Amino acid sequence: MNEIETLYCIGCGAQLQADDQQQAGYIPANTLAKYLKQSATQDLYCQRCFRLRHYNEVSQVPIEDAHFKHLLAKIGHEQALVVYVVDLFNFSGSVIQQLKRYIGNNPVLLVGNKADLIPSSFNRNKLKNWLQHQAKILGLQPLDIELVSAKKLTNIDQLLVKISQLRKNRDVYVVGTTNVGKSTLINAIIRSHSGWQDLITTSNFPGTTLNEIRLPLADGGELIDTPGIVHKNQISQFLSRKELKYIAPQSEIHPRIFQLQAQQTLFLAGLARLDFISGPAGSFVVYVDNNLYVHRTKLQQADEFYQKHLGELLTPPVSAETFPPLQSQTITTKEKSDIVFSGLGWIAVPEQVQVKAYLPQGLQIEVRSSLIN
Template sequence: MPLLRTPRFFSSPSNPSSPVVPPISLIRGGCYDENLPDLPDLPLCPGCGVHMQDSDPDLPGFFAKPSPKSSAYHASVRRTSLPVDEPQISNFLKSGQFDEEADKERPENGRDSKPLVCARCHSLRHYGRVKNNKAENLLPDFDFDRMVGPKIVSSGGSRSVVLMVVDAADFDGSFPRRIAKLLSASIEENSSAWKEGKPGNVPRVLIVVTKIDLLPGCLSPTGLEYWVRQRAHEGGAGKITGVHLVSSLRGWGVKDLLDHVQHLVGTRGSVWAVGAQNAGKSTLINAMGKCVGGKINLLTEAPVPGTTIGIVRVEGILSGQMKLFDTPGIIHPYQISTRLNAEEQTLLHLKKEMRPRTYRIKAGHSVHIAGLMRLDVEETTTDTIYLTVWASPLLPLHMGKIEGAAGMIERHFGRQLQPPIGEDRVAHLGQWLRKEFRVRGNSWEVSSVDIAAPGLGWFAVGLKGEAVLGAWTYEGVDLVLRNSLIPSRAKIFEVAGFTVSEIVSVADSAIGKSKQKKRSKRDGLSVEDSSDRSKPLRVLPRMFSFGRCSERGKGRNEGFISDEGEQALKILPFGFAQKSDVS
């Protein structure tokens, strides 16, 4: 029986009875033993690889049948020429041209040739989210070692080319260590067999670093490739056939990758795209399809973990009998992003080129990245060191003294420091633990080492001397010490306290309202009176200027005078202004 079946449409009324829904364990297309009896006889969704069914909307793979269209739905429109001498018709319309060929190219059967996808793919493509979480929770766990691994490292059959897809902005979080070790063992074993004249399929491994458009443009491609090879070897990758730096969004390096793949795979080989969730496998394959041109079925891509459900064979990119497969993403439990909900994950998502945020601090101080990671500078042989944060710009930062850092969890986690979003979410992420790092550097000008948290970002440390650093995060998150990926730092340094961000501003506003309600209740004022007298005014820290607030205060530091008469504003904690009567 073939690994994957060609998708068919549910819109045909020839078979009114719906096929039997397969067991949940077999819902992932191609992720099962082909020798099992009663394999599912349902079409595969070309977007995610799930077996489609139209029986139960609360089960994975649900597909709603399209409503039947009449024969006149796509009927040609009768075109009539516009009278040239008609004065009421503008010259713009008179000079326009009708597309007479559009109706001729439309299929005669009244149905578009665009392949149909499951409801989940439709929701991800058009809304960027999964609407039915009940069906999502029923999906069985994806076991790469059992479902995909044996197909790639098989000693017989056609040649295998493995595209190990890694996220440039989260290399240690997205690098598939288990796959790398599996492939290295297979290469060593099959190479020995091949040398002895026995059948031996030696997989060719290409490391494809995606999303390089998120890295700063000052980074050298040669230096980046050397860094990638070094980290890949440390992660378990033995023999690497090549490294490709690509941007699927901008099309950088995709053509060179495609040419290299076609050269390696031979006439009947198989190409497998593997990697962690959200590493960019489906987006990469779609970019390869656009590079080739022609007509292909685009895979579903969205910033949602686990977009691809089953093994999808992609047609139209490789010529001849070459086969290209997209595989489900692997879950790395040591990534901190796997513990966050959908709303929290959006704050970690990078959309633009990363920008550095640098602190110049002394021993005895610490820096928080949201409520997810903290780095303490405990001991140094120098007066100061440079800490540069590389993470999503939506994540708020905080710098303060170590002795006050312990109380940050209770006072600010889930509020000013998000994610986690909400105080009740802090306990769900696990226990807050410390890991010690002893680092050294030989230059003030560049960063020497990184301390990275998979799925979040990293601290780049620049110093000329030695230091003892304490890194704090949740239990199970694998903190990594490595050579610095991006040596440069920001030219303007951050200051103590919270960084300017919308999250901090909204949290401060809520705290200000809560304090005002308590104060009004204590003074015996009603909520209506207190809300009229005191309205929190959102003012971003370090951006409030006394001299520009009003004409009366222009050029003098005498505060802001409102337009309501005899009222003035006094500055409250957290960057707020409160109205108060002037006696």
């Protein structure tokens, strides 16, 4: 491939090339020539980013997961501050396993993004303490924890002050899995200090950033946006771009409370299911996108109901034929717990109950102490 040296897409970081439309960084030759003539190379976007930004069209390009991990592993050989961004709504789906192996002994600032999605009634200090505990489980000892909303620009200035205090003239690497909002966060930082808006391409579709995007800092250092590691345990892999809007909250989650008795079932559209097998009647609280349909029915008729209404009343998915069958996991709680459907949300269930949770085959269900009490 005849690559255009030193020119990169400012939106996704891919090296620009005019030879292969199916590969990352493609830009039509006439578009490239026009930009070069105008000496506006700093504003160059590849065709993929251009169409995503202007027409909301997503095109897949073949990028190996090993490429992402190779870029991440480079951090361990440098002196840097690592800003590790996690998704507060989808924490389990935003965990990078063995992150310590990639980043070495570099210090970590843990950033919980999408704080605007968590119900405002929940105590933020408790949320920080919960994140601290989760970091310890992962073998991390973050220097500090910040809660932000990159979309709403909440606590961005506070985050910048913290980064300035901790970086000590080192480069800053922003890392995370796909769709945690890394690029949105960096855009918020750019907007806060330069007035430029949405320089880096973002979307709800996984893998928008394809390579490192390096932004200069005033003291000669760099702020580096890294490609997101693709998390395999995500329900989004089974959904179309149009269906993703039902599982990607854009505003504060409104808890939906169901007073259930044993032998009742909750369907999260056609994507997941929770059977209340046995235990005292109680409140089951659903935390999913406000637009996702939740249906209650009797356990005795749940199987038949699912087969009859999948792809119609129970949508997404739109197509029952292409959606994988659900597999179940039986869970008995000793305390108030969250049953986490990775990439979809969670259901808070009472203590001393037995439930059966369902997700598509290949995905895992997590049980944790209740996040929101």
